[in-house]
Amino acid sequence: MAKFKFIQTGIKDMVIIEPTVFGDNRGYFMETYSEKEFSDAGLNMKFVQDNQSKSKKGVLRGLHFQTKNPQGKLVRVIKGEVFDVGVDLRENSETYGQWYGVVLSEENKKQFYVPEGFAHGFLVLSDTAEFVYKCTRLYDPSGEGGIRYDDPDLNIQWPKIDAEILLSEKDKKNLGFKEANIKFKL
Numbered sequence: 001m002a003k004f005k006f007i008q009t010g011i012k013d014m015v016i017i018e019p020t021v022f023g024d025n026r027g028y029f030m031e032t033y034s035e036k037e038f039s040d041a042g043l044n045m046k047f048v049q050d051n052q053s054k055s056k057k058g059v060l061r062g063l064h065f066q067t068k069n070p071q072g073k074l075v076r077v078i079k080g081e082v083f084d085v086g087v088d089l090r091e092n093s094e095t096y097g098q099w100y101g102v103v104l105s106e107e108n109k110k111q112f113y114v115p116e117g118f119a120h121g122f123l124v125l126s127d128t129a130e131f132v133y134k135c136t137r138l139y140d141p142s143g144e145g146g147i148r149y150d151d152p153d154l155n156i157q158w159p160k161i162d163a164e165i166l167l168s169e170k171d172k173k174n175l176g177f178k179e180a181n182i183k184f185k186l
Contacts, residue, residue, distance in 0.1 A: 003031050006041040009100040012093065014086050015043065015075075016102055017111040029056035032076065033134065043113060045072050047134040054079075055124045055131070058163035059132035060149050062121015062171070063087055068114040068143025070184060072136035079173065080129030081105035083121040084157050085145065091183035093117075099156050104131075117184035119147050123158055123165070126176065147181065153177045 004131040007016040015095065021083055038045070063085065085101040103125070104110050114120045116136060149156065149167075154177050174180075 002037070003034060004037050004041070006043070009102075011086070011088050011095045011098055011100050013113075013115040014088070014100055016135075017113060019109055019111070021109060032111065032173050033074065039109075045074075045113075045136045047074065047136060049135040049138050050132065051135065052130065052132045055129055056123050056166070057127050058161060059166045060121065060123045060158075061089045061168070063119040063147040063149055064121060065089060065119040065145050065172070065182060066140055066143045067145055067182070069137045069140040070143075071139065072116045073114045073120055073133045074111055075104065075114065075120075075122075075131065075133040076109070076111040077104040077106055078130045078132055079106050080124065080126035081107075082112075082124050082129050082131060084112050084122040084127075085120070085153060085156055086112070086166070087119040087156075087177075088117070089182045089184050090117040090118055090127075091185050096183070097154065097177065100152055101156065101158075119182075121149055123149075123161070123171075125159060125161060144175070145180065146171055147180050147182070148174045151177045
């Protein structure tokens with residue numbers, strides 16, 4: 001029995017991963033990563049850093065990218081619920097400028113792989129959310145950048161929530177998609 005179901009998003013290399021959950025009256029067990037099974041599915045990344053954040057409802061982190069040492073991210077939620085988005089910024093990609101979003105929650109246990117060369121962001125839908133992710137490269141603050149989450153050219157369909165959108169001071173200054181003009185050559 002496969003431990004993971006890999007679901008294509010329509011954007012090359014960006015994948016939703018559904019782990020097999022083994023549960024009984026004591027709780028549950030699941031694998032969250034297997035190098036062999038991911039490799040068999042064509043996901044041959046190597047992870048070098050793990051991160052975790054906690055945010056309250058309405059927090060929108062992103063859309064972030066790194067121009068130096070771009071990171072691929074395998075993301076999931078261990079508490080609460082978020083709407084997670086990846087935007088293709090790869091120069092020669094057929095889906096350049098396209099986005100895909102998915103709800104990640106502690107209940108559905110889905111994971112989302114956002115490859116190198118993408119912008120990434122998420123909106124917290126629950127009262128709080130704890131978000132964990134594995135990265136393919138070490139974070140390099142000298143190359144960090146961002147695109148406005150509400151950019152009209154991207155037209156991301158963020159879920160409506162009954163809370164104010166909360167951005168960091170840095171994210172309030174993010175450029176628009178066309179203005180940022182980011183095209184990764186990978």
